[in-house]
Amino acid sequence: MLAVKHMSPAPPLHCSFSAPIQTLKPTLTLPLIPFLKKDKFRFRCELTSFGKPQKWAVEFDSTTIPNPRPVLMASTATLTSSPRNAKKVCLFYCAETKALAERIAAESDAIELRSITWRTFEDGFPNLFISNAQGIRGQHVAFLASFSSPGVIFEQLSVIYALPKLFISSFTLVLPFFPTGTSERMEEEGDIATAFTLARILSNIPISRGGPTSLVTFDIHALQERFYFGDNILPCFDSGIPLLKARLQQLPDSDNISIAFPDDGAWKRFHKQLQHFPTIVCAKVREGNQRIVRIKEGDPKGRHVVIVDDLVQSGGTLIECQKVLASHGAAKISAYVTHGIFPNRSWQRFGEDKGGCPANGLTYFWITDSCPLTVKEVKNKPPFEVLSLARSIAATLQI
Amino acid sequence: MEEGVLRVMEKPNEKQILLFYCMESEDLARKVAEQSPLIQLQSINWRSFDDGFPNLFINNAQYIRGQHVAFLASFSSPAVIFEQLSVIFALPRLFVASFTLVLPFFPTGSFERMEEEGDVATAFTMARILSNIPISRGGPTSLVIYDIHALQERFYFSDHVLPLFETGIPLLKQRLHQLPDTDNVVVAFPDDGAWKRFHKLLDHFPMVVCAKVREGNKRIVRLKEGNPAGCHVVIVDDLVQSGGTLIECQKVLAAHGASKVSAYVTHSVFPKRSWERFIHKNDGSEKAFTYFWTTDSCPLTVKAIGNRAPFEILSLAGSIAEALQI
Numbered sequence: 001m002l003a004v005k006h007m008s009p010a011p012p013l014h015c016s017f018s019a020p021i022q023t024l025k026p027t028l029t030l031p032l033i034p035f036l037k038k039d040k041f042r043f044r045c046e047l048t049s050f051g052k053p054q055k056w057a058v059e060f061d062s063t064t065i066p067n068p069r070p071v072l073m074a075s076t077a078t079l080t081s082s083p084r085n086a087k088k089v090c091l092f093y094c095a096e097t098k099a100l101a102e103r104i105a106a107e108s109d110a111i112e113l114r115s116i117t118w119r120t121f122e123d124g125f126p127n128l129f130i131s132n133a134q135g136i137r138g139q140h141v142a143f144l145a146s147f148s149s150p151g152v153i154f155e156q157l158s159v160i161y162a163l164p165k166l167f168i169s170s171f172t173l174v175l176p177f178f179p180t181g182t183s184e185r186m187e188e189e190g191d192i193a194t195a196f197t198l199a200r201i202l203s204n205i206p207i208s209r210g211g212p213t214s215l216v217t218f219d220i221h222a223l224q225e226r227f228y229f230g231d232n233i234l235p236c237f238d239s240g241i242p243l244l245k246a247r248l249q250q251l252p253d254s255d256n257i258s259i260a261f262p263d264d265g266a267w268k269r270f271h272k273q274l275q276h277f278p279t280i281v282c283a284k285v286r287e288g289n290q291r292i293v294r295i296k297e298g299d300p301k302g303r304h305v306v307i308v309d310d311l312v313q314s315g316g317t318l319i320e321c322q323k324v325l326a327s328h329g330a331a332k333i334s335a336y337v338t339h340g341i342f343p344n345r346s347w348q349r350f351g352e353d354k355g356g357c358p359a360n361g362l363t364y365f366w367i368t369d370s371c372p373l374t375v376k377e378v379k380n381k382p383p384f385e386v387l388s389l390a391r392s393i394a395a396t397l398q399i
Numbered sequence: 400m401e402e403g404v405l406r407v408m409e410k411p412n413e414k415q416i417l418l419f420y421c422m423e424s425e426d427l428a429r430k431v432a433e434q435s436p437l438i439q440l441q442s443i444n445w446r447s448f449d450d451g452f453p454n455l456f457i458n459n460a461q462y463i464r465g466q467h468v469a470f471l472a473s474f475s476s477p478a479v480i481f482e483q484l485s486v487i488f489a490l491p492r493l494f495v496a497s498f499t500l501v502l503p504f505f506p507t508g509s510f511e512r513m514e515e516e517g518d519v520a521t522a523f524t525m526a527r528i529l530s531n532i533p534i535s536r537g538g539p540t541s542l543v544i545y546d547i548h549a550l551q552e553r554f555y556f557s558d559h560v561l562p563l564f565e566t567g568i569p570l571l572k573q574r575l576h577q578l579p580d581t582d583n584v585v586v587a588f589p590d591d592g593a594w595k596r597f598h599k600l601l602d603h604f605p606m607v608v609c610a611k612v613r614e615g616n617k618r619i620v621r622l623k624e625g626n627p628a629g630c631h632v633v634i635v636d637d638l639v640q641s642g643g644t645l646i647e648c649q650k651v652l653a654a655h656g657a658s659k660v661s662a663y664v665t666h667s668v669f670p671k672r673s674w675e676r677f678i679h680k681n682d683g684s685e686k687a688f689t690y691f692w693t694t695d696s697c698p699l700t701v702k703a704i705g706n707r708a709p710f711e712i713l714s715l716a717g718s719i720a721e722a723l724q725i
Contacts, residue, residue: 201528344449
């Protein structure tokens with residue numbers, strides 16, 4: 001007999017499984033969360049008797065209650081982490097991030113998408129409604145934001161400020177790309193560091209029952225920015241580099257890869273994560289009025305060089321690096337940036353090198369899906385390849 | 400004419416104010432500076448990076464140390480908030496003696512309650528953002544707002560800002576006293592909300608109160624109290640959006656015998672050029688509104704309307720210049 005313990009409101013159900021399940025003597029290790037799927041109750045349970053946790057979906061036809069007949073569905077993909085610790089997360093998102101949100105939810109059964117009605121009043125100010133607000137009480141809630149331009153900040157901020165106060169058990173803001181990150185210092189009095197403005201705004205997110213909001217962001221531009229945030233927010237700085245490393249290992253010439261950093265800043269940010277690759281460091285040097293890119297250390301000759309940086313704007317720096325590396329004998333050149341900002345369609349300057357001409361084109365240009373508007377434009381356009389942050393975000397939501 | 404000129408005794412400690420402003424508010428800022436030699440305009444470089452995010456520079460930042468500083472803001476759309484906010488968050492930390500934010504029109508003000516769980520009250524978001532302005536050597540930032548939509552909104556702000564709620568009604572009263580038929584003026588409120596907000600400031604005028612009443616599926620405006628017959632009725636409210644409510648009120652008042660109908664709103668939001676339906680046409684057709692008074696709290700609208708009848712702009716400049724001395 002399988003005693004099924006689950007969350008209210010349904011009463012406990014007792015049901016018997018026919019062989020072979022009976023012989024396995026499954027034990028339940030999770031409180032089950034039933035959710036209605038039309039006329040059926042669907043339970044997910046974990047069978048641990050054989051040491052390797054497996055998730056099965058069990059569907060009960062409620063028309064046969066009080067003796068429901070369970071039908072075992074195919075096992076869902078095993079999670080690498082023990083489902084014992086999986087916390088269910090309600091994931092909200094904005095229009096721009098819908099595709100990424102769907103990918104994140106596909107990574108884990110514990111993540112459920114939720115919706116918001118995004119409308120505008122005639123005067124341009126947002127008219128927002130959080131559907132089923134009472135349903136998120138006591139739940140872990142996350143919001144997947146994207147501040148692609150100043151104009152979309154206010155509407156997302158209104159939701160971000162409202163969610164923590166709806167009696168949720170914790171709140172996580174996932175902001176894969178933190179814009180303004182490059183405007184983070186005052187070189188002279190009068191400079192305005194807009195990164196400080198944005199950090200301040202985010203630091204003011206109300207705390208929830210779970211304490212301070214967790215803020216997940218990838219490859220923030222300046223490492224000092226972590227200190228711009230107040231104590232009511234817990235920044236969690238993640239990186240897209242593991243995605244790059246995994247991709248590089250799949251390449252046929254994976255043992256001929258060298259990593260190039262366009263400047264010392266990039267080297268500081270990333271060299272520790274890429275230590276096992278030979279390294280080339282470039283630098284911008286002043287020659288008269290001009291600034292030109294030179295190779296400071298390392299040798300690209302005959303190598304497949306991958307230029308790595310946190311973000312790309314117009315691409316000018318990358319292109320100059322590419323030229324210098326090509327003129328020093330690089331066999332192939334690729335690029336990786338976590339954030340493909342590419343204002344004014346500047347991605348169009350990057351052509352594909354189909355072989356032998358690294359000065360004029362790249363073999364690969366990897367970006368993540370942190371900037372959804374760009375992803376839409378470069379999808380399926382070589383040399384661009386999009387590496388998705390979905391799995392990384394799904395894992396971070398479990399923290 | 401010498402008689403009747405009052406000499407204002409100059410207080411020994413009247414403050415010199417350095418006034419910064421956003422691009423939209425330049426005209427109003429200039430008018431404010433003209434009100435007093437103590438108010439001096441300062442400038443900011445407003446540029447954008449290619450990615451759309453602001454690239455800002457406060458000119459002569461060291462000069463403002465030890466000075467009273469103010470910023471004249473205008474949040475006409477969500478898109479302009481971030482750039483102005485960056486300046487607003489930066490100025491108090493430049494060793495100024497005090498900081499005042501003048502935001503004549505507080506947008507989102509009409510979205511300030513949750514009627515059902517799931518509603519997002521954007522007025523709360525806005526108040527929260529403004530409450531987060533850093534304090535300066537002069538203590539909490541003073542926040543000057545005209546005719547905020549809901550009186551409860553004063554409590555949405557934290558202790559780090561000192562909201563100063565002003566009103567444009569004195570400008571209206573002054574204008575009404577100048578009218579030739581000033582003795583025949585009756586003030587009308589389009590709903591109880593407007594009456595609550597303004598009746599105390601206008602209690603020496605006879606009053607009419609309207610109400611929106613449900614009849615089947617429709618909502619129509621009715622006269623609730625007062626008698627407009629034979630009078631010059633001035634409808635008073637804090638703001639106008641598309642103008643639908645005002646037009647319906649005007650019809651009801653005219654039907655009840657008002658000889659002339661005018662309107663006053665502090666804030667002319669008028670999205671999508673909806674003010675055009677009020678413009679007097681030169682084709683001899685009947686003029687619904689004799690006057691339409693509004694302030695310059697919404698600079699983009701005011702610029703678009705210009706001088707066209709029946710609109711008359713009553714400037715907040717004098718009132719703002721005085722508020723800066725508080």
